[in-house]
Amino acid sequence: MTMELRVLDPSHWDEWYETLMLAFGGAQVSPEERALDRDLTECERSVGAWDGGEIVGTAGLFTFRLSVPGGAVVPAAGVTTVGVQPTHRRRGVLRAMMRRLLDDARAAGEPLAVLTASEPQIYGRFGFGAATRAALAEIDTARVGLTVPEGADEVRLRAVDPEAALNTCEAIYARRVTARPGMLERRPGWERKPLLDPPSERGGASPLRCVLAERDGEVTGYVRFAVKPDWDLAVPKGVVTVRDLEALDPASCGALWRFLFDIDLTCKIRIGRRPVDDPWQHMVSDIRRCQILLRDELYVRPVDVGAALEARTYALPVDVVLEVTDAFCPWNEGRWRLTGDAKGASCERTSDEPGLRLDVRELGAAYLGGISLSALAGAGLVQELRQGALAEASAAFRSDVAPWLPHNF
Secondary structure, three states: OOEEEEEOOHHHHHHHHHHHHHHOOOOOOOHHHHHHHHHHOOHHHEEEEEEOOEEEEEEEEEEEEEEOOOOOEEEEEEEEEEEEOHHHOOOOHHHHHHHHHHHHHHHOOOOEEEEEOOOHHHHHHHOOEEOOEEEEEEEEOOOOOEOOOOOHHHOEEEEEOOOOOHHHHHHHHHHHHHHOOOOEOOOOOHHHHHHOOOHHHOOOOOOOEEEEEEEOOEEEEEEEEEEEOOEEOOEEOEEEEEEEEEEOOHHHHHHHHHHHHOOOOEEEEEEEEEOOOOHHHHOEOOHHHHOOEEEEOEEEEEOOHHHHHHHOOOOOOEEEEEEEEOOOOHHHOEEEEEEEEOOEEEEEEOOOOOOEEEEHHHHHHHOOOOOOHHHHHHOOOEEEOOOOHHHHHHHHHOOOOOOOOOOOO
């Protein structure tokens, strides 16, 4: 096979996108989602793998900024639209495209690459580690009560049109980004992502709705949701599906959740992609009836180990030498001395004896503070070479709040 990688020419976008859909089993998307995907595609950062006159592989990057422990927002290359035609699997197409993308990210000075994986087993060999998890839940509101924080009764709730309230909601979201690692700053156009609501995909549910929370005349939170009416003989059993919810204080958060619990003619709330430490879990009366399921979400890969580790802060003082292996990006191979605390960090090459040995994949998994180095060591994936180094580094890497990716890309 003679395969050539080419930067995506906008005139070939439709063919390129159809190749991607074919790689995903002939998936169909709504016209609304397709149009948004086209608008968001960064053609200059996307590639097609050509076999003669045919596109047989697709891949691209988004230019993101990702929140990390300590509140900094760091450049990150968002790996996306990766697909290879079934006729061209196991021929090195994926490897060639990943090579190109990570080289481009390095050239752009992006210390991190991130992705969401349709098949988790694929990307570990390219150095991506599962760094965040999301909590999905189905709450039986007929049998689960809710105790809200003090002040929730003073919160005013107001139903608004989601489109009309977009800028207001985005302002709340922007204030939340630095408070939790793993969140993405919204670049122009990405504010449309949460509003995607094609009628063909509602499955009988209502159009997207939005409710704002207000305190002292200021908007302090919002929730976007849909309601699917249903009846069992004469008994209502409607379902509330929560799309997204953000709040600036506990009272506003509690007021929004109480509103969802109290929607008439419903008995169930379905929640997708929420933080694993989401406050609602501590407001409910019976967590066992909430059917929580954890799912892997954001995969992180240090493109530049030194720059990535310097970009975040650390919960406790740390001074450790990391011996990093990185078969796919060999410029990261070797020993790095990480010193840092809650105020900042430095990470430089060293010849000193290492305290820990780990692959860049495990470093990516632990990077946002949601997966502990000690847990990875327990699985044999991190090796302690100096007594005490594992406990020191594991405690320093942790994040006080669980990292979380609010939407896919």
